[in-house]
Amino acid sequence: MSEAEGVRALLKSHRSIRRFTDQSISQEIIDDIVECGQWAPTSHNVQAYSVICVRDKIKKQALARLCGNQRYIEECPVFFIFVADFFRHAQLCEANGTPFEVEETENLLVGAVDTALFAENVLLAARSYGLGGVMIGGIRNDAAQVAKLVNLPKWTVPIMGMCLGYPAQEPWQKPRIARAAIYHEDTYQIEQLPQQLQDYDTVSADYYRKRTNGHRTNGWSAGMTSYFGEIRRANLTDFIKSQGFSLK
Template identity: 60%
Template sequence: MSVEKQGKSPEIRELIQSHRSIRKFKNKDISWEIIEDLVESARWAPSSHNVQAYSIIAIQDQETKNKLSELCGNQVYIARCPVFFVFAADFYRHSLVSMKHGTPFEMEETENLIVGAVDTALAAQNFLLTARSYGLGGVMIGGIRNEAEKVAELLDFPKWTVPIMGMCLGYPDQHPWQKPRMVKEAVLHKERYQKDKLEDQMQSYEEITEEYYTNRTNGVKTSGWGKQMSVYLSTPRRPELTSFIKKQGFTLK
């Protein structure tokens, strides 16, 4: 059966606006043909200056998934999903062509890391949207950066590569609630950044998210987005990541 006939293809707008993170999957394999088609969509994501500074590692080996689950903060769905993907910012290929052509390889600036991270994120989003058109579901895993150096060692990453995000993927075995997003008025600014009504708009979102979490958890969790973010950002996050990134060649000048 051709790739085109293996899955459904809902409207792209519907796919985007119905996003949910899926963490529970059916015991059903994803064909390699589908995986290759997902990569094809990733390959056609926008890329700054056509740098294409990313790579995708597909992991089906159970032992490797178990180890990655531990390294990502014991997120059990990594071990349980049919395939786990690691999306990495990757300038290793670029180092090879620079060497081949005898040109300097200037990677010190922070700009290069940003380009790699953006390229990787755009590719990952294309990948996930295409996966959903096949009836698959997934969740992005920022925890791949918890122990970035150990992840790199486990997956044999060369210099000039940094894991940016992981992705669990499979056929959904749940239909979770959809989390409300920031109110549109606080996101869309006309002509300039408009601060005047921002606090009121954020308060509106706070009330929406308080109600959402209260209903979803039957009152166990009642704090809204603002309160959660204030706690989330109150302590340093992954301070060792910077030293690993520098070790990989990105000195962030």
């Protein structure tokens, strides 16, 4: 397989891993995958991110609880917390005696996008070492307590966590929506959408039926209507504001 084919095969073989062997991850690998993360593109070169590497059992236990009792956070050898981070920029502007304007929602988006690109690069690099992982949005369930636990300063917001370790499972790949439903040429197309969603429901229901031994029989549409029927993380806005982003 050529190097290019290897890259595409890595991308197309993604699946989230939630069960890990006891094998630890060497510091050399951690250093290398974090460096790979840093080579992600970054808006205006602001590099508005940091990552906290958590190996401490007690901290991981606390984080598992804060993230909604997700046991794999406690079980994985390494848990990363990816943080949108403007602390260093704030320090620079303060030392320079110049205004620090990050009040607009735009800046939080910049930080969240930068952080997500960084995190995905880290995951891909980790997978190239035979590691597996899963991103954890549950880190935003109680962002204030997470911030307290790992001493996050002002101007930082946890965006996602990531469990990493050597896989102890080989889950099926979760089927994605048909490419035609997410790919548009020249203008946004909506005519085929109902049929595309129906087709995806057939495929995804089949996947869930097999993966859950028949416990779940409905498909993606049912999952999404249920997901969007609830308000989520309503207290996150207050935390974000308390960290210095007024979301103007």
